[in-house]
Amino acid sequence: MGTDIAGDGEPSSPPPLPVPDGLDDNGFPLPSSPTAATAATSFADDFYRSGTDWSSLLAAPSPPPSSEESGKNKSGDSLVQRSLFQAWGIDRRPRREEEVAGVAGGAGAGASSAPSGSWPGRKRRRGGEVEAAADRKPLACPFYKKIPGTPFTVDAFRYGAVEGCNAYFLSHFHHDHYGGLTKKWCHGPIYCTALTARLVKMCLSVNPEYICPLELDKEYVIEGVSVTLLEANHCPGAALIHFRLGDGKKYLHTGDFRASKSMQLYPLLQRGQINLLYLDTTYCNPKYKFPPKEDVIDFAVRTAKRYLQKEPKTLIVVGAYSIGKENVYLAISKALQVPIYTDASRRRILHAFGWSDLSKMICSDSQSSSLHVLPLSSLRHENLQKYLETLKQRFLAVLAFRPTGWTFSEETGNQLDLIKPSSRGKITIYGVPYSEHSSFSELREFVMFLRPQKVIPTVNVGNAASRDKMQAHFREWLKGL
């Protein structure tokens, strides 16, 4: 964790003498404190899920609290930050048990798997019983989605109105990040890239007046804070979000991203400039190794060519979720000079990217294309067998690619040619390590280059062991600062 060498703030070694209200002298929640058991448990759990030691934030001049002050104090005057709960807009009054249970049980997966919640008036089914829950409040927004000293949140749409939040940032258009954005949205402006804004307008029924597109690489002043979106190298439209506060503090929220060498050229990401880094830690474990995207694409293209040579009537299939992985099939399309077929709903979305390179390859006739894009979930042998049946007039075999980040670790990680497909009859499926999240070594290089004062992991923070491991990595990477 940042510059801190172990210390009392570590979740694994709580202070020996907890103060009565479950907070330490600095207003930190105390993990596993007997006195905090009932009242502050959910807060403490939530807090320590971030796996972060906050002492340097306290030591430094602090941003103004956003909840009590309604985020209107933009002067940059250093208020003394007595309670991080206040600074983060977290209400530390005790909650009813059902809420505590909801938070404790659901908040585990971090930014990319936000906790689910119950809303006022909803009923929840438990063990066959229907439990009335008329007065249950929406789940609280986890603190790691709030940007301290600002009235901002990132990817926090499923918590209703977040106290103190006047501007809601959306890092990219994946469901686990935009979840909660519906036509009922009325809690404030939504800032995102122009591409993400188009997708939100097309696919969700959010009142367009709330949608505020921002250009990449352009500085905007929002609520007195300078904000710049940067290409995140994740899915189309995904952004890193850079905040520069009135007091000079600089925060980077990576959303979901794949760190790359070219990010080291961004003027805003020069060494030592970032005070606080919210990091996509999806693959922050040395077991996750995978090659550069280019190598994987090259492998897929070579493999496709080889199969087509052997059997010219081969249908190439690439699996994909909603958005992301486009370059896998676009590269095949270009290399083989074949159009891309996919269903109408995906065509609509792909065209909305505004990428002419991609748009001009898309076709709407499955018979006239030997390259099809299908939902990842349908890439199974029985499914593809059936699919082939429907196209048997033109195709005799299927070669499918399943792009994913986690399939390949350790052994096969850097040895693409060791990848063995799964074959049954005329169906061949290759899992390929095409990841849109950073590998462990890419994360390490990014963090070591950036040298932030503090790192907040946003994924895999629900488990103490994994949290501690990530902390140890950050400490190692940033030691000697």
Next chain:
DNA sequence: GCGATCAGAT
């Protein structure tokens, strides 16, 4: 009927 949400599956 339709949209939203949840648990569970993949």
Next chain:
DNA sequence: CACATCTGATCGC
């Protein structure tokens, strides 16, 4: 494994 849905059931309007 963990990603990012997807499915099917339920709930509310």
